[in-house]
Amino acid sequence: MKLITAIIKPQKLDDVKEALIAAGVTGMTVSETKGFGRQLGLTEVYRGAQYKVDLIPKIRLEVLVTAVTADKVIKVITEAARTGNIGDGKVWATPVDSVIRVRTGESGEAAV
Amino acid sequence: MTDVVLNSGDTAWVLASSALVLLMTPGLALFYGGMVRAKSVLNMMMMSLVTIGVVSVLWVIYGFKLAFGYEANSQWYGAISFSGLGSAVNELTNNGGVYPIPLLAFAAFQLMFAIITPALISGAIADRTKFTAWAVFVAVWSTVVYFPVAHWVFAFGNKVGDTVTGAGFLASRGVQDFAGGTAVHINAGAAGLALAFILGRRVGWRRDSMRPHSMPLMIIGAALLWFGWFGFNAGSSLGANGIAALALMNTQVATAAAALGWLLVEKIRDGHPTSLGAASGAISGLVAITPACAFVAPWAAVVIGLLSGVICALAVGLKYKFNFDDSLDVVGIHLIGGLWGSLSIGIFGSAAINSVGLNGIINGGGVELLGKQAFGAFFVLAYSFIATLIIGFIIDKTIGFRVKADAEVAGIDYDQHAETAYELTNSGRGGFSS
Numbered sequence: 001m002k003l004i005t006a007i008i009k010p011q012k013l014d015d016v017k018e019a020l021i022a023a024g025v026t027g028m029t030v031s032e033t034k035g036f037g038r039q040l041g042l043t044e045v046y047r048g049a050q051y052k053v054d055l056i057p058k059i060r061l062e063v064l065v066t067a068v069t070a071d072k073v074i075k076v077i078t079e080a081a082r083t084g085n086i087g088d089g090k091v092w093a094t095p096v097d098s099v100i101r102v103r104t105g106e107s108g109e110a111a112v
Numbered sequence: 113m114t115d116v117v118l119n120s121g122d123t124a125w126v127l128a129s130s131a132l133v134l135l136m137t138p139g140l141a142l143f144y145g146g147m148v149r150a151k152s153v154l155n156m157m158m159m160s161l162v163t164i165g166v167v168s169v170l171w172v173i174y175g176f177k178l179a180f181g182y183e184a185n186s187q188w189y190g191a192i193s194f195s196g197l198g199s200a201v202n203e204l205t206n207n208g209g210v211y212p213i214p215l216l217a218f219a220a221f222q223l224m225f226a227i228i229t230p231a232l233i234s235g236a237i238a239d240r241t242k243f244t245a246w247a248v249f250v251a252v253w254s255t256v257v258y259f260p261v262a263h264w265v266f267a268f269g270n271k272v273g274d275t276v277t278g279a280g281f282l283a284s285r286g287v288q289d290f291a292g293g294t295a296v297h298i299n300a301g302a303a304g305l306a307l308a309f310i311l312g313r314r315v316g317w318r319r320d321s322m323r324p325h326s327m328p329l330m331i332i333g334a335a336l337l338w339f340g341w342f343g344f345n346a347g348s349s350l351g352a353n354g355i356a357a358l359a360l361m362n363t364q365v366a367t368a369a370a371a372l373g374w375l376l377v378e379k380i381r382d383g384h385p386t387s388l389g390a391a392s393g394a395i396s397g398l399v400a401i402t403p404a405c406a407f408v409a410p411w412a413a414v415v416i417g418l419l420s421g422v423i424c425a426l427a428v429g430l431k432y433k434f435n436f437d438d439s440l441d442v443v444g445i446h447l448i449g450g451l452w453g454s455l456s457i458g459i460f461g462s463a464a465i466n467s468v469g470l471n472g473i474i475n476g477g478g479v480e481l482l483g484k485q486a487f488g489a490f491f492v493l494a495y496s497f498i499a500t501l502i503i504g505f506i507i508d509k510t511i512g513f514r515v516k517a518d519a520e521v522a523g524i525d526y527d528q529h530a531e532t533a534y535e536l537t538n539s540g541r542g543g544f545s546s
Contacts, residue, residue, distance in 0.1 A: 044323060045382045047392060047428045047441060051321045 129347025143333025151523030182278030208268025235440030236304030287488030293403025301447025366417030370397020373421025458482025
């Protein structure tokens with residue numbers, strides 16, 4: 001089992017969500033977050049004074065998948081989230097030891 | 113005075129203008145409130161609201177008489193009287209001549225000016241001012257600075273026959289200020305500069321982001337200021353007449369041009385025209401046309417406004433050069449805009465436009481009027497700056513003018529008022545207590 005975590009642009013969330021549903025993914029967790037990468041920050045100007053906004057709004061999207069589907073899900077997210085501009089984000093996968101479905105008590109891949 | 117009877121049209125206009133000018137102070141609260149951070153918006157607005165309370169009470173007790181009483185026959189102050197305006201009910205207004213409006217209509221109209229002037233100062237000391245110290249400051253500053261300065265500028269004396277008694281120092285010298293370039297804007301701007309020095313810079317100034325928290329709030333405030341300013345300027349004619357119409361038209365076109373001027377500077381210098389720039393430009397135009405609105409032609413008002421937008425857009429950067437935290441640019445907009453507007457009469461003034469006006473440079477009047485205007489402007493600037501430094505220093509050394517640094521960082525709203533402006537989460541906020 002793997003946990004796929006993606007940091008994406010907020011305006012790409014709908015595209016990524018639809019692509020994942022179309023690819024058969026049955027659940028996901030989305031949170032609003034802030035951060036920076038190579039893009040660094042933005043500059044806003046108020047009455048001529050420049051303010052550097054170095055933590056910019058992003059979406060953190062998490063999907064639990066079985067090991068065999070991980071590569072496909074990563075590919076779907078990467079393609080749907082891409083604009084080609086700086087700041088498109090990152091996707092990574094981490095191994096997961098155990099998963100339990102709270103309602104039924106199922107565990108392992110059956111709970112994914 | 114038996115030959116002058118009350119005129120209902122003039123009276124109605126001055127009463128309506130009084131209400132318009134009052135609205136400017138809550139408008140200012142919104143304008144300033146939008147420009148500060150979310151953790152200090154309530155304190156920012158409360159400084160304006162408490163000013164309405166303090167000044168209104170003082171005005172009735174002794175303020176109006178100190179500014180516009182003529183019993184002392186002094187050019188420096190009106191009269192020291194605690195009569196509470198009880199005898200004014202049946203009087204007409206006499207201010208360098210009799211106006212067919214009740215004295216109480218004039219007193220109410222002038223009260224609104226006395227309210228907004230100290231309220232303007234609060235923008236220079238945002239996010240860090242102890243609320244009770246501010247309330248005390250408003251009372252003392254109004255008494256020592258605004259009421260006397262209003263007498264110097266706006267009191268044209270009690271005229272009986274050909275005898276005028278008690279005219280103000282600047283008014284009797286022919287310094288022209290129709291609605292308050294000196295008494296209101298230069299006065300408030302110089303005081304703001306003094307208080308910015310007394311209180312010092314905010315914690316984290318030029319390190320932390322102090323970006324405004326609500327542009328829509330700021331725009332609502334600017335819109336209310338613009339709306340109320342028609343009463344401020346056109347109401348200052350004290351009658352429903354041609355001068356009021358001129359002042360209203362000039363106010364509109366100067367403000368519009370100033371918004372464009374500021375946006376032009378931003379587009380060229382920063383790349384983007386901003387909403388804060390449009391609103392700030394409009395306010396700078398309102399400030400500049402205030403003293404000049406009844407003395408110049410509408411085309412000149414466009415020039416005065418456009419230049420005011422450009423000059424003030426550049427002037428708001430001065431605080432970073434000289435390292436003082438005039439938080440919301442009271443100096444850059446009200447002091448600089450007020451100076452430009454007051455001096456502009458010496459350039460564009462036209463006796464053909466207003467029979468009591470004088471010609472400025474471009475209308476063949478030479479530099480005499482410009483000299484008078486400069487004298488009046490810098491006299492008020494110097495007095496307000498020095499008096500405010502002294503008042504501010506004393507308040508700071510006695511009751512303290514500033515909240516503690518940790519309260520400032522955590523947010524002055526909770527520290528001073530036990531309130532916070534925005535409820536943005538439902539969890540972890542506790543419940544009703546006793």
